[in-house]
Amino acid sequence: MIEPLIEGFLRSDGRKGIRNVVAVAYLVECAHHVARRIVDKADDPDVHLIGFPGCYPNAYAAKVMEAIATHPNVGGMVIVSLGCESFDREGLREAVAASGRPVELLVIQQEGGTAATIEQGLAAVERVRAAAADTPRAPMRIDELVVGTICGGSDGTSGITANPAVGRAFDRLVAEGAICIFEETGELIGCETIMAERAITPELGRELEACVEKAERYYTIMGFGSFAAGNAEGGLTTLEEKSMGAYSKSGASPISGIVKPGDVPPSGGLYLLDVVPDGEPRFGFPNISDNAEIVELIACGAHLTLFTTGRGSVVGSAISPVIKVCANPDTARRLAADMDVNAGRILEGEATLDELGEEIYERVLATAAGERTVSEELGHREFILTYKAFEPIGPACLPAGAGRGA
Amino acid sequence: MSLPKLMLLHPDDNVMVSIAPIGAGDRLPVDGAELSAAESVAVGHKLARRPIAPGERILKYGAPIGSATRAIAPGEWVHAHNMKSDYIPTHDRQTVTGAPK
Numbered sequence: 040m041i042e043p044l045i046e047g048f049l050r051s052d053g054r055k056g057i058r059n060v061v062a063v064a065y066l067v068e069c070a071h072h073v074a075r076r077i078v079d080k081a082d083d084p085d086v087h088l089i090g091f092p093g094c095y096p097n098a099y100a101a102k103v104m105e106a107i108a109t110h111p112n113v114g115g116m117v118i119v120s121l122g123c124e125s126f127d128r129e130g131l132r133e134a135v136a137a138s139g140r141p142v143e144l145l146v147i148q149q150e151g152g153t154a155a156t157i158e159q160g161l162a163a164v165e166r167v168r169a170a171a172a173d174t175p176r177a178p179m180r181i182d183e184l185v186v187g188t189i190c191g192g193s194d195g196t197s198g199i200t201a202n203p204a205v206g207r208a209f210d211r212l213v214a215e216g217a218i219c220i221f222e223e224t225g226e227l228i229g230c231e232t233i234m235a236e237r238a239i240t241p242e243l244g245r246e247l248e249a250c251v252e253k254a255e256r257y258y259t260i261m262g263f264g265s266f267a268a269g270n271a272e273g274g275l276t277t278l279e280e281k282s283m284g285a286y287s288k289s290g291a292s293p294i295s296g297i298v299k300p301g302d303v304p305p306s307g308g309l310y311l312l313d314v315v316p317d318g319e320p321r322f323g324f325p326n327i328s329d330n331a332e333i334v335e336l337i338a339c340g341a342h343l344t345l346f347t348t349g350r351g352s353v354v355g356s357a358i359s360p361v362i363k364v365c366a367n368p369d370t371a372r373r374l375a376a377d378m379d380v381n382a383g384r385i386l387e388g389e390a391t392l393d394e395l396g397e398e399i400y401e402r403v404l405a406t407a408a409g410e411r412t413v414s415e416e417l418g419h420r421e422f423i424l425t426y427k428a429f430e431p432i433g434p435a436c437l438p439a440g441a442g443r444g445a
Numbered sequence: 446m447s448l449p450k451l452m453l454l455h456p457d458d459n460v461m462v463s464i465a466p467i468g469a470g471d472r473l474p475v476d477g478a479e480l481s482a483a484e485s486v487a488v489g490h491k492l493a494r495r496p497i498a499p500g501e502r503i504l505k506y507g508a509p510i511g512s513a514t515r516a517i518a519p520g521e522w523v524h525a526h527n528m529k530s531d532y533i534p535t536h537d538r539q540t541v542t543g544a545p546k
Contacts, residue, residue, distance in 0.1 A: 195462055195489025198506070199452060228532050229508070255532060263540075264533035271537060274463070274489030276503075276523070277530035280510035349489065369488065386464040386488070388448050 045407045047179030048114060051139030055179040056111035057342045057407045058085065060358055061168050063117045063160070064104065065090035066131075067124035073153055074119040077160035084415070086164055087357040089422045096125040099316075099427040102301040106338040108135045108142075112358050114171030115141040117163045119156065122148030141170035182216025182307050184407060187336030187344040187359075188288045189222065191329035194273020194349030194367055198284020200395070201347035201366035201382040206290035207396025208345065208403065209309065213292040218304045220339055221289040222312035222332055224254040225265035225325060229279030230286040234311075237294045242435035246297055247311060254315040254325075261324055269350045273367070288347065297436040299429050300335040305437060312339055313432075322426035330354055330421040333361065343406050345399060353377045355414025357422040362402050362412050364395075379413050451475065451492060455507030460491040460523050462505070467492065473520075483520040491523040503528050 047055030063086060065074035071090055078088040089107065091100050108116050108131060116135050120128045128144055135142040143163040150156040188205050190197055209219045227234060231251035238244035258264050264278040275281045295308030304310045314335055315325045326332050333344050333356045343359050346352065349366040351374040365371040368383030375381075380399055384390040390398075406412055451461040451473055461475065467486040472479050475494060486492050491505065497517040502509040511528045521527070525535055539545070 195491070196464070199454065199462060199464075229510070233508075258533055263536050264530070266533075266535055268536075268538040271525060271535060274487065274491065274524070276491070276525050276528055277511040277535055278533050279508075279530060280505060283506045283508055283510060367489065386452075 044404065045179040046176045046409075047183070048111065048174045049177040050111050054111040054340075055177060055183055056113070057179070057409070058112040058358070058360070059114040059171055059174055060112055061086045061115050061117065061164055061171055062089050062108060062113050062358065063087070063119065063164065064108070066118065066120045066126035066128055067094050068092040069121040069124065070119045070147055073147055073156045073160065076157045077117065077119070077164060080157065080161055081164045083168070084418070086168070087420050087422070089357050089424070091126060091424045093426055094124045096127070097426050099300065099429055100424055101127060101130070103334065103338040103424055105131060105134045106301040106303070107334070107358060109138040109140070110337060110340065110358060112342060113140065114174050115167035117160060117167055118142065118144045119160060120144065120146045122146045141167045143167060179407070180216075181212065181404070184212070184403070185218040185220065185304070185340040185342050186212055186403060187220045187222070187312075187333070187339070187341035188347070189329060189332050189336065189344060190226070190285050190288060190347045191352040191354070192348045192350035193270055193275060193281055193284060195275055196273075196383065196386060197347055197349040197366040198287055200385045201349070201364040202284050202287040204382045204385070204392050204395035204399055205288045205345050205347055205364060207392060208399035209288070209290035210292050211396065211400050212403065213290070213307065213309050216307040218307055218310065218340065219292075220298070220304065220310045220312050220336055220341060222314050222336060223265065223285065223326060224250045224311070224313055224315050225258050226282050226285040227251050228255050228264070229282045234286065234294070239293050239295055240435070240438045243294065243296065243438055246433060246435045247294065250297060250311065250313045250315070253317070257315050257320055257325065260320050265326060273350050296438065297432060298339055299432055300427070301338045302432060303340040312336060316427045317430040318428055321428055325427070327425060328423065330356060331423045331425065334422060334424055343403065345403070347382070351377070353414070353419070354421050355412070355417070355419025357420040360406050360412045361414050361419070362399070362406055363414060364399060377413060377417070453494070454505055457507045458504045459494050459497055459501075460503055460505050461494050463488050463490050463492060480520045483518065484522050486522045493517045493519050493521045493523050495519050
């Protein structure tokens with residue numbers, strides 16, 4: 040029996056959040072300025088700006104936006120539409136209302152323009168915030184937590200300090216019934232065989248290999264692998280070398296399934312999030328930058344994200360806190376004020392991988408219990424959502440009985 | 446006793462990872478003998494543990510991470526100048542601008 044330790048925000052679907060954010064969403068770039076001004080003027084660390092820039096409709100963007108609007112960390116929403124874009128604003132409003140959350144929709148062309156909508160929007164945020172404040176609290180267990188992981192600005196230390204340390208934390212969280220999600224199949228190229236051996240069924244193992252093959256094909260057509268100049272400056276020479284380091288974030292637990300952006304894993308266990316679009320490349324790179332993947336992890340229910348970095352990323356995220364784990368001891372000194380955990384201590388003989396894994400696990404629980412992460416304190420609220428195309432996951436991706444119910 | 450400057454990640458590996466700045470000529474204990482660093486190697490970068498032939502797989506974490514593009518002597522820095530990916534070629538900031546490095 041796991042003792043309750045977190046006071047979650049209880050949502051009508053039974054899920055619990057670790058934050059109670061009011062999301063202000065623009066549905067096209069033309070509404071971005073108005074939405075940003077509303078958020079700036081609200082000046083509240085729990086009022087976050089999210090949005091989608093495109094004017095053309097996209098099923099993926101609609102699914103991710105709805106998943107985030109009804110994410111357990113979200114207490115209510117203010118939607119800002121220009122008026123002529125294709126995003127289904129009424130559908131989004133209805134989905135949020137049906138989830139029991141306060142929601143208001145503002146259409147700039149109907150409200151009377153920029154200044155009028157900003158003024159109306161501020162009043163709407165005030166009403167939504169007041170309603171969201173009445174959200175009931177309930178004890179939340181570790182096996183109700185969803186934790187994602189991502190690496191950004193990796194270097195040659197990432198794969199020997201921060202990434203395996205996150206893997207240790209993941210192993211403990213999975214053992215205690217949490218849902219843990221790793222991702223970025225483009226950075227698992229070269230690891231497909233060893234990864235497939237960890238699948239809970241042979242069919243899932245073949246799907247894991249197929250995921251990575253898809254990623255390799257996609258990135259080959261795009262002309263560049265998921266590899267940045269700074270990776271090489273930090274000692275990583277090839278994509279498959281970067282992959283081996285990135286892969287270690289997943290720890291050693293069996294892999295229970297594959298999800299795609301917007302799918303919430305059914306029960307506790309370790310899951311791979313397939314972020315590479317299906318079919319021929321249509322809209323560009325699968326991960327234009329790290330926050331696009333963080334948004335997808337959140338759309339899969341992640342309450343918080345463990346972000347490992349060697350070169351030194353400074354980002355956070357809207358909606359779900361980011362815990363930054365620094366791999367490189369020099370970076371940890373240079374960017375100390377941006378990091379939550381210094382895993383570089385491993386290289387200086389000051390800590391072991393197991394100790395760091397434990398420290399990360401403790402940070403997860405403290406953050407879930409309400410403590411603000413460094414990026415939250417610094418006001419980082421990055422959010423990117425762009426165009427993609429996906430097919431639904433196949434039947435072998437979530438074997439029956441996956442996770443703790445097995 | 447000073448801290449080690451190199452980490453061996455897997456017994457099969459033919460490269461080791463620098464975990465503290467290495468200077469040219471540094472004497473490094475490797476496999477019970479002493480290896481001389483051929484050049485400086487920054488933290489996170491790789492150094493050859495044994496002779497590597499052109500075309501030979503580079504092994505790190507016990508797994509292939511690419512192939513040697515020329516002969517590499519023990520103690521040499523191993524990076525884009527002497528190895529390449531067996532999957533998608535590595536790019537840098539000059540790849541699309543064509544600017545001289």
